[in-house]
Amino acid sequence: MAIITLTTDFGQKDHFVGAVKGAIFSEIENVNIVDISHYISPFHLHEAAYIIKNAYKSFPKGSIHVIGVDSELNPENKHIAVYLDGHYFICADNGIISMLTSEVRPEKIVEINIHDRFTSNFPVLDVFVKVAGHIARGGTLEVIGKPITETKELTGIRPVTSNQSSQIIGNVIYIDNYGNVITNIDRKLFEEVGRGRDFIIQARTVKFDKIHRNYSDAINFDAPPEKREEDGKRIALWNSSNCLELAIYKSNLTTVGGASSLFGLDFRDTITVIFTPKL
Template structure:
């Protein structure tokens, strides 16, 4: 018997309803020995961009063979495909709406499948509103239990996967232009600018008419002061020491930021 793979779950379902628990119940019905780890269920509703960022951020920290089930699915019940993607060291089961774009920007696809084999769905007539239960959780559990990837459905060309546009940073004569790509629960503003571009240099951030000093840590910044630092995601972040940068600075997702090197 194949060794069961680890399973992760990511969604925008929250925890006040039963949706996450039901998905885990479907997984347990198929294989109660699987280990299931919750990445997050607090992705803002229908926010595919936030989901892809969190999935990309978590992906490197799991063992080879992990099956990631991700459901942020505003197009549920429509024409969007349900897919599974094989990478060199993991699998992803999700809607074909760009949730995988962050991972694809760093990791080549080995193979992709449209989930057309209803044998591995929970029911051949899934709900129009809950594919997380009826398709993704079920397929992910079967895959993690040893069902061959190629049995899940029809092979599709990786280049036909629907991309999510991801804003790119750009270099200028004086620094780097980028934007806010994610806001965490602390209100920290995570940019799309890689930290390695400024590490060891003198720099500050300009955003929303503010100049925010860089190369700081929380420990050497007065409470309530804005700082720019090299975050654990590997990107430049804007924060407020013991405060909420999003609300205090009135900077939001997608807003432009500029790093000035000096």
Template sequence: MALVTILSDFGDNDYYLPAVKASMLSINPQLNIIDISNQIRSFDIAQAAFILRSTFRDFPKGTVHLVAINTTGGMAEGYIGVKLEEHIFIGPNNGILSLLADHEPGIMVKFADLHLKETTFPAKDILAPIAAKVASGAAIHDFGGPLQGFKKMISRQSKVTKDQILGHVVHVDVYGNLITNIRKADFDKLNPGKYTIDFNREQLNRLNHGYDEVEPGDCFAFFNSLGLLEIGIYHGDGAGLLGMKMDSIVYINFET
């Protein structure tokens, strides 16, 4: 039996999350349901996509991921199931599932009208039952046919030249650390040995290996476990103290 994960903007203080879990457990009480996060900012597809893209591969292949972000806003585009890298994703066709990888899913299914209901709570009444049945052994093909209109969103990419990498902050974590879309692979390919990292009136000329290589209150920069450049202030709220936020620009300038 597959695991089921939940990613939502429900929070933990309302009835939405337990209602969705109850819907799945009423179909199969043996399901193992794991929360990825239910603290996504309301309707924030970019934040949800970053967290899901950063974590789904750490779960066993075959895991079913229930994605409940802006599900009521997805009624016009419909609800879908996709198979990507041996993982199954169940959610609205609102673009979030197009941001999980740099390639399209191998299988995409649009759920048939037979499985859709008139509801103000589609995560509970539409998506949860399908996720529970797929995790219990059903195939996503059992619930619909090939998806033709896969809604796509384009994530912001870093700009790379031989002299510079220009990137943007794509995520601010709970500590105020700023994660960018500058990839270690690009840096390693271009790095001549001397460079500066420039962001909002700050400049660093070295990379760290971890947070504690600088003194509390000092800036750090390193490539994190995702292979992305992360900057911040040790034991401080980097976003607030540096005056940076989502989409702020970060440069790496190479000196030849």
């Protein structure tokens, strides 16, 4: 049975998600449709890229991932189908796929060229669903598009080093449901540049000198509950994606707030890691 995932900025208020699912069921007899997220911020390419990057690997090889974010066809926003890491991705060539291709080389990319068969202005519903159906039935990508070798790159997804590798300058690329701030600084780069040196992480007026593996690692559970520093505890950690994350322990956006609001951080804001020179 084919597995098709959906990642969009459609939300759930309108008919879009239901219509796309209906079209998939009409196109493919036996299919399992999985919603990854329909709450991507409108046209937010970095959000979409981060979410699909961290979700697709949990699915079986051969899964088909439809990404409906900024998908309207125009001369600067072509449609592509990509075979990468044993998975298929159908999306616009707007940079979303570059967060995946920066780590895994795609085996095949085609620019979709079947648009003359459709008259609507809802490409996820018609073009993307038709391509997904073709792939699910064992069709090759060359039938629905012409091979290409490059896709657009998202800016701001890679941090930079400066001052003779004494600093890493990164950016906020995602803010999750808890208000936690995820950066584009990954553990591999941090360890390569840091080489075991002491460091300070600076984000506006907030500073950290330790990075934890888990949220609860920042709490001293040897102390009696009434003496523990828990509420509002500031934490830097390596999250499940091995990205540097700044968080508040057990944050609640409806009451005390989260790291994004309490630290005054938003998408693209700068996060700097300063390493102490070894004597």
